[in-house]
Amino acid sequence: MAFTASPALIRNPISKQNVVVCDMLDNTCRDKFSFRNKGIYKGQRNLQDHLTVANAVSPSCVIVPPQPPEKRSETTGDHQHHVAWTSIHQERWEGELLVQGHIPLWLKGTYLRNGPGMWNIGDYNFRHLFDGYATLVGLHFEDGRLIAGHRQVESQAYQAAMKNQKICYREFSEVPKAENFLAYVGELASLFSGSSLTDNANTGVVKLGDGRVVCLTETQKGSIVIDPDTLETIGKFEYSDSLGGLIHSAHPIVTDKEFLTLIPDLIKPGYMVARMEPGSNERKVIGRVDCRAGTSPGWVHSFPVTQHYVIVPEMPLRYCAQNLLRAEPTPLYKFQWHPESKAFMHVMCKTSGKIVASVNVPLFVTFHFINAYEEEDEDGRVTAVIADCCEHNSNTDILDKLKLQNLRSFNGKDVLPDARVGRFRIPLDGSPYGTLEAELDPNEHGKGMDMCSINPNYLGLKYRYAYACGAQRPCNFPNTLTKIDLQSERAKNWYEEGAVPSEPFFVPRPGATEEDDGVVISIISEKNGEGYALVLDGSTFEEIATAKFPYGLPYGLHGCWVPKQ
Ligand SMILES: CC1=C(/C=C/C(C)=C/C=C/C(C)=C/C=C/C=C(C)/C=C/C=O)C(C)(C)CCC1
Numbered sequence: 001m002a003f004t005a006s007p008a009l010i011r012n013p014i015s016k017q018n019v020v021v022c023d024m025l026d027n028t029c030r031d032k033f034s035f036r037n038k039g040i041y042k043g044q045r046n047l048q049d050h051l052t053v054a055n056a057v058s059p060s061c062v063i064v065p066p067q068p069p070e071k072r073s074e075t076t077g078d079h080q081h082h083v084a085w086t087s088i089h090q091e092r093w094e095g096e097l098l099v100q101g102h103i104p105l106w107l108k109g110t111y112l113r114n115g116p117g118m119w120n121i122g123d124y125n126f127r128h129l130f131d132g133y134a135t136l137v138g139l140h141f142e143d144g145r146l147i148a149g150h151r152q153v154e155s156q157a158y159q160a161a162m163k164n165q166k167i168c169y170r171e172f173s174e175v176p177k178a179e180n181f182l183a184y185v186g187e188l189a190s191l192f193s194g195s196s197l198t199d200n201a202n203t204g205v206v207k208l209g210d211g212r213v214v215c216l217t218e219t220q221k222g223s224i225v226i227d228p229d230t231l232e233t234i235g236k237f238e239y240s241d242s243l244g245g246l247i248h249s250a251h252p253i254v255t256d257k258e259f260l261t262l263i264p265d266l267i268k269p270g271y272m273v274a275r276m277e278p279g280s281n282e283r284k285v286i287g288r289v290d291c292r293a294g295t296s297p298g299w300v301h302s303f304p305v306t307q308h309y310v311i312v313p314e315m316p317l318r319y320c321a322q323n324l325l326r327a328e329p330t331p332l333y334k335f336q337w338h339p340e341s342k343a344f345m346h347v348m349c350k351t352s353g354k355i356v357a358s359v360n361v362p363l364f365v366t367f368h369f370i371n372a373y374e375e376e377d378e379d380g381r382v383t384a385v386i387a388d389c390c391e392h393n394s395n396t397d398i399l400d401k402l403k404l405q406n407l408r409s410f411n412g413k414d415v416l417p418d419a420r421v422g423r424f425r426i427p428l429d430g431s432p433y434g435t436l437e438a439e440l441d442p443n444e445h446g447k448g449m450d451m452c453s454i455n456p457n458y459l460g461l462k463y464r465y466a467y468a469c470g471a472q473r474p475c476n477f478p479n480t481l482t483k484i485d486l487q488s489e490r491a492k493n494w495y496e497e498g499a500v501p502s503e504p505f506f507v508p509r510p511g512a513t514e515e516d517d518g519v520v521i522s523i524i525s526e527k528n529g530e531g532y533a534l535v536l537d538g539s540t541f542e543e544i545a546t547a548k549f550p551y552g553l554p555y556g557l558h559g560c561w562v563p564k565q
């Protein structure tokens with residue numbers, strides 16, 4: 001992208017922000033985060049405005065930051081919410097940010113972050129963090145400069161909600177209201193076919209080995225291809241196989257060589273492990289794991305891999321068919337806690353699909369695995385698999401804490417449940433038990449631990465560093481960025497009073513030989529309603545650059561890196 005050509009960059013004298021102005025008919029406007037075929041975006045307040053504005057025919061496309069912040073918090077009476085938990089108030093924006101500090105010149109590419117950024121339709125407010133419609137944020141780094149943008153993912157669920165001004169698909173906790181009993185019966189039927197489930201791809205974004213970029217959620221139909229340059233929704237990612245199933249792990253393992261996924265089987269409790277080649281839309285089954293207990297599989301939001309194995313967790317927090325059918329959310333939403341069904345870890349050979357270990361482990365609650373690797377004896381024989389995760393002390397309370405009313409009502413009390421780096425050791429010698437222990441003293445990271453990343457070059461390999469969100473107490477949500485040294489069992493923490501940082505995402509420096517040689521990117525939502533992009537040095541964990549957005553952004557979940565070709 002040429003920064004000097006159209007779209008032109010001007011500094012808005014009122015907001016003191018850089019804005020991008022481009023001619024819609026000019027093809028160069030189709031560069032990074034440029035917008036096609038739409039009208040003027042100026043101080044758009046809500047999506048109803050957007051629909052009106054987008055339909056207007058206009059000769060130019062002017063993308064201007066909206067009015068500054070009193071603006072940035074949804075209010076209930078006179079109570080203002082933290083911008084992290086406030087819906088994004090315009091559908092999209094892009095512009096160059098003023099960088100303070102120095103962005104390394106080697107950092108060339110786009111960081112994309114996805115997450116649920118819109119939690120209301122008109123006056124109707126959603127209940128849970130995970131219900132929100134997907135907001136994609138892009139940070140394009142080049143030559144020490146930073147162009148930022150955000151845009152809504154145009155899933156069917158989102159489009160239908162905007163058109164009809166009501167929820168039309170089943171979200172994490174929200175369910176469309178049936179107008180009458182017959183409609184309710186019809187909806188039950190559509191639930192079995194999957195047609196009433198959401199495709200709101202709000203949990204993550206991945207770059208496939210062939211370059212396609214896909215936003216994901218837990219429904220298979222919620223796999224949506226986007227353009228990483230414009231953030232535009234391109235269309236559904238259609239799996240061309242006939243593996244079936246309606247849901248999958250929200251976090252596939254994606255490398256330049258493959259895409260590995262887990263498909264829970266709710267009928268015959270178990271999991272299918274499948275692989276897809278770059279350039280293909282066809283997943284092929286590697287193997288199947290039958291659940292060791294319970295009447296349904298455990299929730300698999302993510303799973304880890306080693307060089308040779310796929311690890312399938314069987315968590316006692318299990319999918320629950322009845323809860324999937326319910327109109328009102330239950331305490332654990334689509335899930336149920338079954339400690340009596342115990343917990344297991346299964347290890348499948350990536351090439352043969354054979355189960356090489358299936359062990360009973362202590363009860364656990366995890367959403368995010370950090371990494372896994374093979375442990376060898378002195379003769380180089382693999383004796384065990386080590387799998388690390390953000391573990392919530394086998395307590396499901398975190399799901400309740402992520403209700404929006406809880407996130408929005410922090411009163412200084414310390415209510416964030418404790419979490420730790422949980423390390424599973426799964427022996428491969430046929431013994432029936434594995435272990436789970438904290439890998440370092442959780443006080444090192446304030447007993448908060450989630451939203452993790454590692455150097456991607458260490459995926460499946462013995463590694464030393466993990467980056468995550470930790471806690472500085474008292475808090476109601478992880479509020480620090482933490483660099484964990486698994487070797488020294490120490491952590492280094494970044495903290496700003498009242499700020500909510502999103503997942504620290506590690507980007508290695510090309511050619512680096514040290515594991516922590518790179519940068520860590522996060523997006524910070526500040527307590528005054530503002531927000532900025534933050535770049536930390538991966539090694540020292542010190543700030544090297546910040547760049548303010550024209551307005552604070554809502555919290556987001558997971559990201560990916562699209563290097564410049
Ligand atoms: C499970 C089903 C569905 C939807 C599931 C969704 C959208 C799950 C999203 C899970 C996420 C974003 C988990 C993130 C966890 C983050 C944590 C614990 C952070 C903690 C911080 O301390 C439907 C598709 C709605 C229906 C089928 C079943």
Ligand SMILES: [Fe+2]
Pocket residue numbers: 203250251301367368557558
């Ligand atoms: Fe996740």
